[in-house]
Amino acid sequence: MKRLALAAWAVLSLGMARAEPAYQYNQDAIARDFLWLEFQDIPASARPKVGVALSGGGARGFAHVGVMEVLTENGFPVDCLAGTSMGAVVGSFYASGVPFSQLWKIGQNASFSLVSKDFNSLGLLSLLFADKLLSSEKMENFINDNIGRRTFEELRIPFACTAMDIKTGERILFTEGPLAVAVRSSMNLPGIFKPVHYRHRLLVDGGVADNIPVGAARQLCGEWVLASVSSGDYGATELNNVVSYLLQTMDIRGEKLAAKALADSNFIIDSNVRGINFADLSKSYEAGIIGREAAYRRVGAAKESLILFSLDSIMEKYDKDR
Amino acid sequence: MTRTASFLLLSLLWLCPAFVSALDRDEAALTGALELYEDGKYAAAERAFDALIQSRPSSEVNRASYFYMGRAQEQLSRPDKAIGTYQVGGQLYPRDLPLAIALGTLYLKSDLFKDAEVHFMRAVNIDKDSVDAHEGLAETYERIGHLEWAEREYGEAIRLSEIPEWSLLLKLARCLYAQRKFADAEAAAARSLASGGADPEVWRLTARIRYERGRREEAIGDLDAALALAPKRSDIALEKALWLLSTGKAEQSLADANGILADDPENTLAHFTAGLALNALGRRTEAAPHFRIAAGHELTSPFIAAVSAKILARNAASPR
Numbered sequence: 001m002k003r004l005a006l007a008a009w010a011v012l013s014l015g016m017a018r019a020e021p022a023y024q025y026n027q028d029a030i031a032r033d034f035l036w037l038e039f040q041d042i043p044a045s046a047r048p049k050v051g052v053a054l055s056g057g058g059a060r061g062f063a064h065v066g067v068m069e070v071l072t073e074n075g076f077p078v079d080c081l082a083g084t085s086m087g088a089v090v091g092s093f094y095a096s097g098v099p100f101s102q103l104w105k106i107g108q109n110a111s112f113s114l115v116s117k118d119f120n121s122l123g124l125l126s127l128l129f130a131d132k133l134l135s136s137e138k139m140e141n142f143i144n145d146n147i148g149r150r151t152f153e154e155l156r157i158p159f160a161c162t163a164m165d166i167k168t169g170e171r172i173l174f175t176e177g178p179l180a181v182a183v184r185s186s187m188n189l190p191g192i193f194k195p196v197h198y199r200h201r202l203l204v205d206g207g208v209a210d211n212i213p214v215g216a217a218r219q220l221c222g223e224w225v226l227a228s229v230s231s232g233d234y235g236a237t238e239l240n241n242v243v244s245y246l247l248q249t250m251d252i253r254g255e256k257l258a259a260k261a262l263a264d265s266n267f268i269i270d271s272n273v274r275g276i277n278f279a280d281l282s283k284s285y286e287a288g289i290i291g292r293e294a295a296y297r298r299v300g301a302a303k304e305s306l307i308l309f310s311l312d313s314i315m316e317k318y319d320k321d322r
Numbered sequence: 323m324t325r326t327a328s329f330l331l332l333s334l335l336w337l338c339p340a341f342v343s344a345l346d347r348d349e350a351a352l353t354g355a356l357e358l359y360e361d362g363k364y365a366a367a368e369r370a371f372d373a374l375i376q377s378r379p380s381s382e383v384n385r386a387s388y389f390y391m392g393r394a395q396e397q398l399s400r401p402d403k404a405i406g407t408y409q410v411g412g413q414l415y416p417r418d419l420p421l422a423i424a425l426g427t428l429y430l431k432s433d434l435f436k437d438a439e440v441h442f443m444r445a446v447n448i449d450k451d452s453v454d455a456h457e458g459l460a461e462t463y464e465r466i467g468h469l470e471w472a473e474r475e476y477g478e479a480i481r482l483s484e485i486p487e488w489s490l491l492l493k494l495a496r497c498l499y500a501q502r503k504f505a506d507a508e509a510a511a512a513r514s515l516a517s518g519g520a521d522p523e524v525w526r527l528t529a530r531i532r533y534e535r536g537r538r539e540e541a542i543g544d545l546d547a548a549l550a551l552a553p554k555r556s557d558i559a560l561e562k563a564l565w566l567l568s569t570g571k572a573e574q575s576l577a578d579a580n581g582i583l584a585d586d587p588e589n590t591l592a593h594f595t596a597g598l599a600l601n602a603l604g605r606r607t608e609a610a611p612h613f614r615i616a617a618g619h620e621l622t623s624p625f626i627a628a629v630s631a632k633i634l635a636r637n638a639a640s641p642r
Binding site: 025026027028030031032033034035037038070073075289292293295296297304307308311312315317318319 | 466467468469500501502530533534557560561564565567568589590591594598601602622623624625626628629632633636
């Protein structure tokens with residue numbers, strides 16, 4: 001049996017001799033890391049402004065939490081931020097300085113009951129049979145409870161969120177005034193929640209008019225704009241009631257309209273959240289995790305894009321004769 | 323004693339020598355196959371382990387055979403076959419730790435991170451005190467981008483190690499560095515060095531941490547320490563040359579880059595570094611050929627090529 005014991009030992013020891021991960025830096029990575037350090041050394045006033053646009057997408061939009069966390073870990077400057085619908089929620093929290101740990105906790109407990117006290121079987125029955133739209137007022141309380149009764153002007157970076165006036169079809173861009181009502185309007189699903197009556201406007205979810213607010217991020221400050229997108233897989237969604245059909249229609253329409261915005265961005269991180277349904281807020285945390293993974297895969301390329309865009313600022317240091 | 327009991331006892335006495343003889347036979351076959359493996363005769367070892375499995379050996383020999391057959395297949399650059407072998411072994415022996423770790427490791431090497439995660443988690447469930455299982459899970463999390471989870475698992479692996487390996491401490495340091503937890507990362511890297519981490523990568527990481535913390539002269543000294551251990555590592559030498567440039571020592575940076583180019587005239591990063599140094603010294607005409615060469619290497623170093631092309635265009639647009 002001695003031999004068998006020896007073999008068993010050998011098996012165990014070989015298990016331990018797992019291959020070391022290869023952390024070889026290739027030449028591009030060395031140059032990128034160096035230029036990234038140089039970029040980070042440049043004062044904010046002497047480099048291009050970086051904007052981030054966070055798309056709508058219901059539960060899928062929580063992927064932005066993972067994306068923003070990876071950008072932060074990598075020292076990405078975020079000079080301004082624009083969000084639509086769930087992107088507005090995540091963006092408002094980020095711009096308020098809410099720590100990521102708190103955002104992840106919110107993701108773990110997310111449900112439509114945070115948005116509306118009526119989003120239950122009874123509420124949906126009254127929606128279907130009595131034409132009574134649900135109230136999204138609770139969303140406003142949720143925002144205020146988590147970040148305080150802030151205004152846009154009080155945020156640590158410029159922030160904008162989009163909504164649509166259901167009477168005129170105009171895109172409404174919020175950049176000032178009370179934050180909570182703006183964020184509520186931005187994710188106020190038409191046909192389900194009552195339009196938000198605000199300053200003579202009837203406001204619904206911004207995803208219908210501007211699902212990926214790249215233009216808004218540019219308008220705010222962004223010379224180089226990163227778009228964080230959480231596209232859906234419409235074929236995989238279970239369409240089994242009126243609400244799901246309605247949500248899917250809005251989701252598709254918003255995404256189709258966003259093609260131009262995407263083309264206008266400088267860099268796109270598309271989190272692969274296609275397996276998650278727009279309305280399944282219980283999967284928000286999962287979406288965030290997927291967003292984090294997607295951003296981690298793409299962050300090196302994002303740095304390269306921003307370095308190339310900012311090369312003039314970086315090269316100032318290496319222009320002795322200028 | 324009843325008649326049945328007597329029969330059973332007699333049968334056992336009769337079977338025992340046969341059983342012992344089968345064990346001996348299995349052991350002999352396993353020893354032979356292991357010798358082939360250890361001699362590097364992997365194709366023959368694979369066949370021998372396969373034959374052993376077909377002979378329905380004892381459970382222990384069977385487990386070892388699956389494990390080593392997979393290892394031999396890995397050595398033969400057949401990860402696809404090895405995965406199949408480890409999978410079958412894992413199905414037969416779902417509580418076998420080395421098989422679970424081997425499968426997780428192979429998935430990790432194949433960049434199939436989700437599969438790796440499943441098997442390393444299985445390994446942790448088999449033995450929550452296994453350093454390898456926690457380390458493998460940590461590495462998987464790190465590669466996917468879940469750095470906080472990776473940090474937790476590396477921490478667990480270190481806690482479970484009697485004397486933590488320097489390489490494990492280095493991995494923790496790298497994970498902390500990636501999260502910009504620079505003070506903790508520096509402490510972990512120092513522990514790695516104190517644990518015998520005479521490896522250029524420990525010094526290089528220490529250098530990067532210190533550079534990020536603004537201690538740039540110290541960081542350059544750390545790269546010197548890395549180069550003392552690996553004088554032929556041009557990647558480290560060029561990283562140092564770039565940092566010298568950033569700290570205003572363009573002449574020294576240029577000399578270092580030229581030193582690399584003397585041995586390796588096509589080195590893209592060396593051309594790029596030399597170009598930047600000459601640019602910083604106001605010698606743009608001399609910088610241009612370096613940037614031109616680097617810009618031509620778009621297949622092997624697309625980023626450096628793109629930056630070089632842009633610098634060339636920029637310099638051409640506003641000549642001195």
